[in-house]
Amino acid sequence: MNMVPTIGIETHVELNTNSKMFCKCAVVETENPNESLCPTCLGLPGALPVPNLKAIESITMLALSANCAITKNGMFHRKNYFYPDLPKNYQISQFDLPVGVDGSIEIILNETKEIVEIERVHMEEDTGKSIHKGSGRIDSATSTLLDFNRSGVPLVEIVTKPVIKSSKEAVSYIEELRQLVIDLKISEGKLEKGNLRFDANISVAQEGDNELGVKVEIKNMNSLRSLEKAIDYEIKRQTKLIESNEVIIQETRHWDEDKEVTSSMRSKEGSADYRYFSDPDLPNMILSDEFIDNIKKTIPILPSEKRDKLSETGLSISESNYLSKSEEWIYDLFLKTQKITNDTKSTFNLITGELQGQLRKAGTEELPEWFTSERLSEIIKMINENKISFTSGKEILTNLIKNEIIPTKYAEDNNLIQDNDSDEIAKIVQNVIESNKEVVERIKDGEEKLVGFLVGQIIKSSKGNINPSIAKDLLLKEL
Amino acid sequence: MNIANLSISEISNLYKNKELKPSEVYKEVFTNASLSESIIHAHLKLFQDEATEASKLSDERYAKGNPLSDIDGIPIAIKDNINLKNHETTCSSKMLSNYVSPYDATVITKLRNNGVVFTGKTNLDEFAMGSSTENSAFGPTKNPWNPEHVPGGSSGGSAAVVSVGSAIASLGSDTGGSIRQPASFCGVVGFKPTYGTVSRYGLVAFASSLDQIGPITNSVEDAKILYNSIKGHDPLDATSIKESTVEIPTDKNAKIGVIKELMEEGISDESKKEVEKTIKLLEENGNKVVEVSLPLTKMALSIYYLIAPAECSANLSRFDGVRYGIREAGATSYEMMENTRAEGFGEEVKKRILLGTYALSAGYYDAYYGQALKARSAITKDFENIFKEVDYLISPTTPTPAFKFGEKTENPLEMYMSDLCTIPANLAGIPAISIPTGLSKEDMPLSIQLMSPARTDSSLLEFSETIEKLLGFNQRTLLLEDMK
Ligand SMILES: [Zn+2]
Numbered sequence: 021m022n023m024v025p026t027i028g029i030e031t032h033v034e035l036n037t038n039s040k041m042f043c044k045c046a047v048v049e050t051e052n053p054n055e056s057l058c059p060t061c062l063g064l065p066g067a068l069p070v071p072n073l074k075a076i077e078s079i080t081m082l083a084l085s086a087n088c089a090i091t092k093n094g095m096f097h098r099k100n101y102f103y104p105d106l107p108k109n110y111q112i113s114q115f116d117l118p119v120g121v122d123g124s125i126e127i128i129l130n131e132t133k134e135i136v137e138i139e140r141v142h143m144e145e146d147t148g149k150s151i152h153k154g155s156g157r158i159d160s161a162t163s164t165l166l167d168f169n170r171s172g173v174p175l176v177e178i179v180t181k182p183v184i185k186s187s188k189e190a191v192s193y194i195e196e197l198r199q200l201v202i203d204l205k206i207s208e209g210k211l212e213k214g215n216l217r218f219d220a221n222i223s224v225a226q227e228g229d230n231e232l233g234v235k236v237e238i239k240n241m242n243s244l245r246s247l248e249k250a251i252d253y254e255i256k257r258q259t260k261l262i263e264s265n266e267v268i269i270q271e272t273r274h275w276d277e278d279k280e281v282t283s284s285m286r287s288k289e290g291s292a293d294y295r296y297f298s299d300p301d302l303p304n305m306i307l308s309d310e311f312i313d314n315i316k317k318t319i320p321i322l323p324s325e326k327r328d329k330l331s332e333t334g335l336s337i338s339e340s341n342y343l344s345k346s347e348e349w350i351y352d353l354f355l356k357t358q359k360i361t362n363d364t365k366s367t368f369n370l371i372t373g374e375l376q377g378q379l380r381k382a383g384t385e386e387l388p389e390w391f392t393s394e395r396l397s398e399i400i401k402m403i404n405e406n407k408i409s410f411t412s413g414k415e416i417l418t419n420l421i422k423n424e425i426i427p428t429k430y431a432e433d434n435n436l437i438q439d440n441d442s443d444e445i446a447k448i449v450q451n452v453i454e455s456n457k458e459v460v461e462r463i464k465d466g467e468e469k470l471v472g473f474l475v476g477q478i479i480k481s482s483k484g485n486i487n488p489s490i491a492k493d494l495l496l497k498e499l
Numbered sequence: 500m501n502i503a504n505l506s507i508s509e510i511s512n513l514y515k516n517k518e519l520k521p522s523e524v525y526k527e528v529f530t531n532a533s534l535s536e537s538i539i540h541a542h543l544k545l546f547q548d549e550a551t552e553a554s555k556l557s558d559e560r561y562a563k564g565n566p567l568s569d570i571d572g573i574p575i576a577i578k579d580n581i582n583l584k585n586h587e588t589t590c591s592s593k594m595l596s597n598y599v600s601p602y603d604a605t606v607i608t609k610l611r612n613n614g615v616v617f618t619g620k621t622n623l624d625e626f627a628m629g630s631s632t633e634n635s636a637f638g639p640t641k642n643p644w645n646p647e648h649v650p651g652g653s654s655g656g657s658a659a660v661v662s663v664g665s666a667i668a669s670l671g672s673d674t675g676g677s678i679r680q681p682a683s684f685c686g687v688v689g690f691k692p693t694y695g696t697v698s699r700y701g702l703v704a705f706a707s708s709l710d711q712i713g714p715i716t717n718s719v720e721d722a723k724i725l726y727n728s729i730k731g732h733d734p735l736d737a738t739s740i741k742e743s744t745v746e747i748p749t750d751k752n753a754k755i756g757v758i759k760e761l762m763e764e765g766i767s768d769e770s771k772k773e774v775e776k777t778i779k780l781l782e783e784n785g786n787k788v789v790e791v792s793l794p795l796t797k798m799a800l801s802i803y804y805l806i807a808p809a810e811c812s813a814n815l816s817r818f819d820g821v822r823y824g825i826r827e828a829g830a831t832s833y834e835m836m837e838n839t840r841a842e843g844f845g846e847e848v849k850k851r852i853l854l855g856t857y858a859l860s861a862g863y864y865d866a867y868y869g870q871a872l873k874a875r876s877a878i879t880k881d882f883e884n885i886f887k888e889v890d891y892l893i894s895p896t897t898p899t900p901a902f903k904f905g906e907k908t909e910n911p912l913e914m915y916m917s918d919l920c921t922i923p924a925n926l927a928g929i930p931a932i933s934i935p936t937g938l939s940k941e942d943m944p945l946s947i948q949l950m951s952p953a954r955t956d957s958s959l960l961e962f963s964e965t966i967e968k969l970l971g972f973n974q975r976t977l978l979l980e981d982m983k
Contacts, residue, residue, distance in 0.1 A: 063822070064823070065704075066700070067701075102836060110813050295812075295861075295864075297859055300708035
């Protein structure tokens with residue numbers, strides 16, 4: 021029998037607002053615990069929440085960008101559960117009236133576009149952090165330290181419908197969502213900092229079954245790698261259970277990063293009845309048409325729109341996807357340069373290969389302002405027209421990153437212009453063949469790799485002014 | 500001259516004319532407190548040193564002719580569920596018996612900026628849940644008119660201190676009548692403003708959608724003065740409303756409705772008579788008085804006892820022994836939280852948390868809490884409609900005068916009934932005031948309640964002054980006279 025997995029993903033995105041969701045405390049990045057606190061985010065008696073307008077703008081922007089219907093008359097609910105790092109022992113969240121519902125996000129899987137349907141996008145506040153001593157879990161810890169710096173930081177939760185079919189698709193979805201929040205400038209989008217945190221709901225059913233299998237929630241996946249591994253592991257685990265006619269328990273399981281297995285987690289509060297009710301401390305969240313229209317106006321170009329634009333230049337879907345997830349300036353540089361060179365492939369290769377590689381080596385992410393698409397185009401053109409060798413192109417590129425040069429002038433000044441006069445080259449080729457007779461014999465006997473050696477000799481004799489491909493062509497003709 | 504019987508404006512004028520000093524007034528109210536406290540136990544804490552100091556600073560301001568406001572140097576007591584920086588806020592609960600607040604409530608900031616002298620913190624039913632202060636973890640407050648009777652609640656301490664003269668005025672909080680009912684029992688004025696006109700920031704929440712801070716005073720004028728100094732939009736309270744006062748007639752043209760359902764069975768003849776007496780005076784004054792019907796007021800109690808416990812069940816979750824308050828040891832953190840809550844909360848509080856948790860539980864929400872919300876909007880609508888016909892509504896404040904200790908503790912429903920007339924105003928978010936009218940056969944104070952549309956607080960206070968004058972009742976407890 022053929023098993024089909026179905027996956028839904030809940031992602032928490034930490035917004036990059038200056039202050040927390042319901043108080044004026046700064047959102048801080050510090051190792052010093054309990055630095056940014058006030059009566060509200062510490063849940064002191066009598067303190068009240070006041071919503072952060074910037075956060076509501078951010079979530080509205082995200083919900084619109086994910087093609088959601090916006091709830092114009094929404095509200096905040098209290099989600100009740102006891103946990104030491106939840107200061108009020110309820111979390112201000114949203115229940116049946118989230119900011120956005122019924123959306124979709126386009127993702128790329130290899131060379132195809134897929135649509136991941138979004139169930140809801142809602143606003144909530146983060147909890148504090150628990151540091152359990154003597155054990156990883158609260159029940160068995162000898163003591164627990166609490167840090168409330170994170171308490172009250174605005175979080176957006178995005179929940180997909182159960183439509184994802186593989187771990188690869190799940191990874192691609194998170195990559196897309198990450199790029200989306202970065203492009204919208206509403207979150208730093210750094211996975212390693214916990215800006216995006218995800219849980220996966222996984223079930224497996226027999227192919228053709230109308231009903232989904234028993235849902236298991238997986239928590240504690242801290243990277244895309246662990247997301248992929250955990251999903252694959254869980255699919256295998258559930259498939260095995262079904263195949264041996266065993267029961268799958270609906271539960272929450274914990275991904276163990278070291279052992280690379282999921283294990284059953286004891287639930288927080290027996291059965292989870294969160295007793296949601298509208299928070300009487302907060303008025304309804306009214307999002308006026310005017311407010312929504314103003315947000316729409318500020319939405320920048322989205323990753324999917326970038327891909328469409330890139331595809332128009334002739335890039336493949338995966339190449340477009342790669343550039344849509346690169347830094348903004350790389351995307352811009354490609355489009356501008358491609359427009360001048362009209363050579364999509366060379367432009368893409370030089371930017372994503374040589375340029376990005378050199379920058380990575382130099383440990384920088386930015387280009388100097390003189391590094392314009394015009395100057396880059398000069399290099400590409402010279403290479404394409406065989407005026408310089410690719411090696412010389414690289415050299416010019418390296419220089420252009422460091423110094424304000426004009427590539428064509430630099431090539432001339434540094435004798436990088438290739439000698440493309442075939443007669444001249446033919447003479448040099450003849451000379452090289454004459455003085456390397458032994459090598460020529462060996463090539464004829466089948467040692468083809470020695471061709472490269474002779475080409476090297478030719479270039480050496482010409483002081484690097486010979487186009488290697490022309491030299492090689494001539495050499496092979498002579499041989 | 501009995502200073503404690505003077506009005507705020509009289510004291511303020513004496514200050515300005517240098518005929519009286521804030522420190523003298525404070526000394527007088529402190530003497531009253533030291534004489535009365537052993538009998539009535541109205542304060543949980545007296546800030547003697549701090550208040551003496553503050554009153555002397557106020558002396559200096561008047562001496563220089565620079566008082567901060569018209570209430571500079573007025574001694575005011577604060578209900579102990581309102582946060583005052585660096586003082587305990589116990590809410591009369593063992594849970595918070597050791598809790599010291601690091602911040603001021605917005606109302607305190609406002610009063611502080613106006614130069615008020617804080618006399619101390621007053622007793623209440625634990626977390627403001629109750630109608631007699633019998634639920635205080637630190638012992639009940641007694642009624643200054645007769646210590647065998649309850650002072651009402653939950654702001655029993657705040658009403659008693661004004662009644663006995665150990666403060667010139669006080670702040671209370673009113674969730675279902677917690678200002679008006681004790682004010683009525685103690686023969687003083689109690690005013691619950693429109694929901695959202697006074698910031699709740701710093702008031703320890705009982706039921707957030709119903710709670711409102713308000714003044715308890717000797718006269719309507721004092722209530723007006725105090726209300727004006729604590730009201731106003733607060734950016735720290737999202738439910739606080741931007742000022743937009745609505746005016747309604749306050750003279751002979753004001754039309755008054757008598758709520759039929761609050762003049763029927765369940766209301767004592769004595770309480771009804773006070774309303775009838777007031778109606779007669781109003782009619783003589785030229786006002787039109789008509790009978791109106793608000794059938795849903797009969798459901799108010801049931802609605803209230805679903806909504807208030809539901810909200811409180813979440814509001815009181817934060818008291819878990821983790822960050823502040825008492826802590827009872829346990830083998831795990833969950834056991835610690837359980838033990839702390841078992842030990843820290845009193846019976847009434849536990850009862851309401853259980854009630855509220857149940858009403859919000861999966862499978863019961865729609866039947867209980869959901870229905871209560873619907874009924875609440877229906878009541879609010881009913882009030883809006885009735886206010887198209889009349890300007891004010893009149894009723895007794897309480898079904899009976901102050902009852903005796905223990906009389907209703909065995910029967911919670913009867914205890915809850917004492918808030919029958921006051922709860923509707925909280926559900927509808929409208930302003931309501933209790934004005935003393937006379938004494939019962941047993942010489943206990945009686946009052947009438949006046950309600951008006953949302954945001955008409957100023958008109959309500961102005962019209963109440965007229966009624967107060969028409970009634971001409973100004974008797975006070977003789978508790979201290981007997982002692983002096
Ligand atoms: Zn804060």
